[in-house]
Structures are given as structure tokens and as C-alpha cells.
């Protein structure tokens with residue numbers, strides 16, 4: 001009998017992304033959740049305790065606050081680092097970059113997210129585009145949701161030998177749903193000043209060969225992002241060839257207007273009904 005050693009994964013930052021990564025880890029046969037770490041003491045981290053996830057605080061001050069709020073705390077970030085084989089840092093933009101010295105000092109592998117710059121790890125990752133180049137690395141950066149979508153879509157066309165170049169307009173939701181009471185735009189559209197917007201160049205950190213330019217507009221809703229693409233193909237192709245290319249991806253779902261899936265609010269409801277882990281963020 002082969003006994004598989006499970007990889008112990010620590011999550012630093014239990015927010016929009018961290019809580020989804022934690023749930024996803026509990027579904028993997030070869031991984032175990034070493035714990036989740038945060039600085040908040042309210043409902044956001046209490047849910048982790050209710051799920052019986054080991055909870056850690058960033059430092060001793062936050063640990064005291066959590067204990068005062070009735071949260072059972074296992075330790076601080078150093079304790080989580082000591083009990084993990086790898087850390088997935090899901091803290092907000094620019095915070096992960098400050099944590100990585102701790103991971104390096106502990107000789108831990110680590111993953112950061114799209115809020116950090118490519119240079120923080122020197123490698124940016126999107127599974128269907130460059131999985132193999134991540135094997136054996138000490139660290140990588142999982143690109144943002146918009147960049148991931150660009151890569152998934154264009155990579156399928158590229159693998160089918162169809163992609164020459166792509167020009168996209170990204171309609172970006174104004175804020176994450178859970179914090180829309182705190183801020184966000186209303187009754188306006190805010191075009192990004194710079195063209196290209198950063199998402200096109202960001203996808204080239206994963207695949208430098210992509211000929212892609214993006215423009216982005218912030219829109220006053222929180223359901224999801226929506227991308228429109230003009231794609232120049234390498235040859236004349238019919239609809240079936242394009243759909244066949246998209247069907248080769250395990251990360252793209254094709255949907256039908258005739259099923260009533262005609263707008264983002266309906267699609268989100270459909271995803272929730274299917275029990276989709278990531279419903280609620282694009």
C-alpha cells in the first residue's frame with residue numbers, strides 16, 4: 001500500500017481569495033490545510049473557526065484581539081510557517097511582498113497573487129498556459145482574475161493554431177460584492193486612463209508570445225467582470241472550429257442563451273445553484 005504524504009498548505013490572508021483557496025485545499029486528496037492566518041477578529045475569520053480550520057494571527061497583538069473575540073487561535077504567522085510545507089499568501093496588494101522574506105528564511109515554498117508584481121517571484125502562473133514551467137520552483141505568482149481569463153481564452157485559440165492577435169475591452173466590476181457598502185462607483189463608467197490597461201501586458205508575463213492589447217472600463221456593479229474580444233485568426237475558421245478549441249479547456253464553460261443564461265446576474269445564480277466554489281468572483 002502506498003501512503004501518500006499530504007502537502008501541508010498554510011493560507012496567509014483569509015479574505016475573498018484566501019477563503020476560497022482554503023476550501024479548495026480541503027477538497028484535494030494530496031493536501032491538508034495547515035491553517036489560515038489573518039488580522040481581523042470579526043465574522044470573516046470566525047467562519048474559519050466554525051469550519052474547524054486552524055486559525056493563526058499575524059502577530060501577538062492580533063492574537064490577543066482574536067482571543068478577546070472568542071476565537072480559538074493556534075498561534076501567530078511564525079507558528080503557521082513552522083507547520084506548513086508551502087504558504088499561499090492571499091493578503092491584499094503589496095502586503096505579500098513584505099512577507100516573503102519570512103517564507104524564504106524558513107525555506108518554504110510560497111505562492112503570491114495578482115496584486116503583487118511579477119518581479120516578486122520572477123514567475124507568473126496560469127495552469128493551462130505554463131504549468132510545466134512552475135515545476136520545481138520555490139515560488140510563483142498566480143495572476144489576477146482578469147489576466148487568468150485572458151490567458152485561458154487566448155491559450156485555447158493559440159493551442160488550436162488559430163490565434164494571430166487579440167484586442168480586448170474589459171468591463172471591470174467596481175468592487176468585491178461583500179464590501180460594496182464601503183465604496184464603489186455609482187451611475188457612471190470610469191475608463192482606465194492608460195491604453196494598454198495593465199491586464200494585457202500582465203498576461204504576457206505568463207506567455208510573452210501573446211500579441212494582446214487591452215483597454216478597461218470600471219462599471220457600477222459587483223456581479224463579475226465581462227470581456228469583449230476582437231481576435232485576428234491565422235486562417236479562416238468557422239464557428240464549430242472556434243467552439244471546438246474552447247471545448248479543449250477544462251477551465252472554460254460554454255453556455256447557451258436558449259437555456260435562459262442571458263445576463264451576468266442569471267449566470268451567477270446558475271453557478272451558485274451548481275455549487276460552484278468561485279461563484280461571486282470572476
Ligand SMILES: NC(=O)c1ccc[n+]([C@@H]2O[C@H](COP(=O)([O-])OP(=O)(O)OC[C@H]3O[C@@H](n4cnc5c(N)ncnc54)[C@H](O)[C@@H]3O)[C@@H](O)[C@H]2O)c1
Nearest residue numbers: 013014015016017038039058090091092113115144145281
Ligand atoms: N478579489 C478578487 O476578485 C481577486 C481576484 C484575483 C486576484 N486577487 C488578488 O488576490 C490577493 C488577495 O485579494 P483579496 O481580494 O482576497 O483581498 P481581501 O482584502 O478580500 O483579503 C485579504 C485578507 O488578508 C487579511 N490581511 C490583511 N493584512 C494582513 C496581514 N498583514 N497578515 C495576514 N492577513 C492580512 C485581510 O484582513 C483580509 O482578510 C490580492 O493580491 C488580489 O490582487 C483578488
